[in-house]
Amino acid sequence: METQQTTVIINGAGPTGLSLACQLLRYGIDFIILDKNEKTTHLSKAMVVHARTMEIFHEIGVAEKAVAQGQTTGQMNLMTNGKIRQQLQLTRFGEGLTQFPFFLILEQSKTETLLAEHLVSEGKQVQWNSEFIRLEESGDHVTVTYKDGNGAERQITGDYLVGCDGAKSIVRHQLGLAFEGDTEEELFFVADVKINSATLQPGNAYVNLTDGGFVIFFPMQGEHHYRVIGIVPDEFKSKEELAFDDFKTIIKIQAQFELGFEETFWFSTYRVHSRKANSFGRGRCYIAGDAAHIHTPAGGQGMNTGIQDAYNLAWKLAYVIKGKADPSLLETYSIERVANAEKLLKTTDRAFDLLTTEGIFGRFFRTYMIPFVAAIATKTSFTMRSVFPMISMLSIKYPHSPLTTKSHIGKIHAGDRMPYFLHKGVSIYEQLKNPGFKLLRFGNAAIPDDLFSDSVQLHIVGVPAFFEGETDFYIVLRPDNYISYIGRDLAGIRVV
Numbered sequence: 001m002e003t004q005q006t007t008v009i010i011n012g013a014g015p016t017g018l019s020l021a022c023q024l025l026r027y028g029i030d031f032i033i034l035d036k037n038e039k040t041t042h043l044s045k046a047m048v049v050h051a052r053t054m055e056i057f058h059e060i061g062v063a064e065k066a067v068a069q070g071q072t073t074g075q076m077n078l079m080t081n082g083k084i085r086q087q088l089q090l091t092r093f094g095e096g097l098t099q100f101p102f103f104l105i106l107e108q109s110k111t112e113t114l115l116a117e118h119l120v121s122e123g124k125q126v127q128w129n130s131e132f133i134r135l136e137e138s139g140d141h142v143t144v145t146y147k148d149g150n151g152a153e154r155q156i157t158g159d160y161l162v163g164c165d166g167a168k169s170i171v172r173h174q175l176g177l178a179f180e181g182d183t184e185e186e187l188f189f190v191a192d193v194k195i196n197s198a199t200l201q202p203g204n205a206y207v208n209l210t211d212g213g214f215v216i217f218f219p220m221q222g223e224h225h226y227r228v229i230g231i232v233p234d235e236f237k238s239k240e241e242l243a244f245d246d247f248k249t250i251i252k253i254q255a256q257f258e259l260g261f262e263e264t265f266w267f268s269t270y271r272v273h274s275r276k277a278n279s280f281g282r283g284r285c286y287i288a289g290d291a292a293h294i295h296t297p298a299g300g301q302g303m304n305t306g307i308q309d310a311y312n313l314a315w316k317l318a319y320v321i322k323g324k325a326d327p328s329l330l331e332t333y334s335i336e337r338v339a340n341a342e343k344l345l346k347t348t349d350r351a352f353d354l355l356t357t358e359g360i361f362g363r364f365f366r367t368y369m370i371p372f373v374a375a376i377a378t379k380t381s382f383t384m385r386s387v388f389p390m391i392s393m394l395s396i397k398y399p400h401s402p403l404t405t406k407s408h409i410g411k412i413h414a415g416d417r418m419p420y421f422l423h424k425g426v427s428i429y430e431q432l433k434n435p436g437f438k439l440l441r442f443g444n445a446a447i448p449d450d451l452f453s454d455s456v457q458l459h460i461v462g463v464p465a466f467f468e469g470e471t472d473f474y475i476v477l478r479p480d481n482y483i484s485y486i487g488r489d490l491a492g493i494r495v496v
């Protein structure tokens with residue numbers, strides 16, 4: 001049997017695996033990407049591409065296509081028991097914080113197609129109909145055995161393996177990495193439907209908090225097309241099989257406003273899992289995306305987090321494979337991304353508990369406290385300035401990473417994502433697309449020595465106001481545009 005050879009084997013061509021492949025292309029690293037399916041998903045699943053993901057898409061050249069194929073969310077309406085209580089304009093919610101200050105609605109099927117087509121345009125493609133069976137790690141390589149479309153067993157040998165194979169990851173199982181956490185008791189439903197209603201306005205989202213829980217109407221592409229998410233009431237749970245007519249009834253009861261159903265595209269029920277692996281790698285094998293962590297889909301964070309796992313891992317693999325960094329660099333992938341997943345699970349769990357708590361307290365919280373707090377928050381620009389970065393993942397940071405040299409200028413700290421600003425009239429991110437370390441020299445800071453000669457260097461004369469009056473300093477940026485050092489003295493500062 002002929003064995004295929006490559007550098008990185010990627011198992012799974014969902015958004016995480018496809019993103020990893022697109023990133024490895026930027027660094028010129030060879031890979032083979034396998035998937036047991038015959039093509040990308042046709043399901044809408046994750047519907048929002050967040051700003052931080054858009055910045056990453058911009059680097060690989062697919063952000064503009066994503067914008068052209070998607071649509072931005074209009075207004076968010078907070079309702080209680082069918083009545084609108086608060087409205088929040090989302091169209092340019094994150095203005096001044098990123099080149100992509102909106103929530104882009106793009107179905108997961110389209111996001112995956114975009115990434116898969118990008119691979120093809122670069123001369124690579126997914127090896128479909130290839131089901132991973134087992135891995136064997138020995139010394140300096142990993143061998144993967146998979147079953148091809150005819151049922152024949154085949155092998156690939158690579159330097160590294162990354163399991164991007166979803167929540168039931170076979171790679172995670174074979175590595176023996178525990179997947180700890182729990183599963184909510186509640187049964188949720190999701191339906192993609194065409195709805196006729198005078199209450200629902202095109203492009204707007206509606207979060208309706210009810211005595212019994214919530215029902216969310218999220219705009220999808222296409223006229224009157226909505227994703228509806230809610231909790232299956234106890235009286236329906238005992239039914240052997242729920243038909244869509246049951247869902248129509250449930251949605252009407254929960255919405256508490258006039259609506260009619262015109263068409264149903266997809267509906268399903270699911271239980272929310274909240275789990276993560278304690279380590280995202282062992283030896284030459286790593287896991288990323290849903291294979292490493294899963295949480296409630298309501299926060300719209302799952303797919304985006306997987307894409308960002310891949311972004312974090314790709315440059316580290318590339319630097320180690322090219323001999324530019326010690327293999328210990330790869331340990332920082334797990335350190336940084338496990339911490340991120342932990343924080344995310346805590347936040348989504350807390351938010352979800354608030355939405356689903358039963359009894360008088362839950363009802364009081366949903367129908368009185370949340371609208372009350374939202375009314376105050378939407379009037380405070382400080383609160384609003386922190387909401388967009390949190391949801392759109394701009395505020396993800398690595399302050400405790402071994403790659404972060406504790407330092408700060410004003411409110412900007414090492415470990416933060418490079419803050420967005422305009423340099424010579426264009427987004428600073430336009431000048432940070434190069435997949436390598438960068439040195440930004442601000443004001444009159446001295447020209448650095450040869451140690452940084454391999455890094456892209458930028459001189460910034462007009463220093464943005466958020467540096468609070470400081471003018472002469474440096475920022476050392478990692479290839480993923482997180483700050484590894486910010487300060488006035490480069491002595492002792494190294495790039496890996």
Ligand SMILES: Cc1cc2nc3c(=O)[nH]c(=O)nc-3n(C[C@H](O)[C@H](O)[C@H](O)COP(=O)(O)OP(=O)(O)OC[C@H]3O[C@@H](n4cnc5c(N)ncnc54)[C@H](O)[C@@H]3O)c2cc1C
Binds near residue numbers: 299
């Ligand atoms: C209803 C719903 C709504 C959601 N909404 C959102 C949202 O709004 N925002 C958001 O960010 N996320 C959302 N999510 C979550 C999102 O869909 C997932 O987080 C995302 O798909 C994870 O991507 P992944 O690539 O890690 O895994 P997956 O998408 O699960 O991809 C794994 C791939 O691995 C392949 N595979 C598995 N086993 C093998 C094997 N043995 N051999 C070869 N191939 C294999 C599979 O065929 C698949 O293609 C939602 C999910 C659901 C179900």
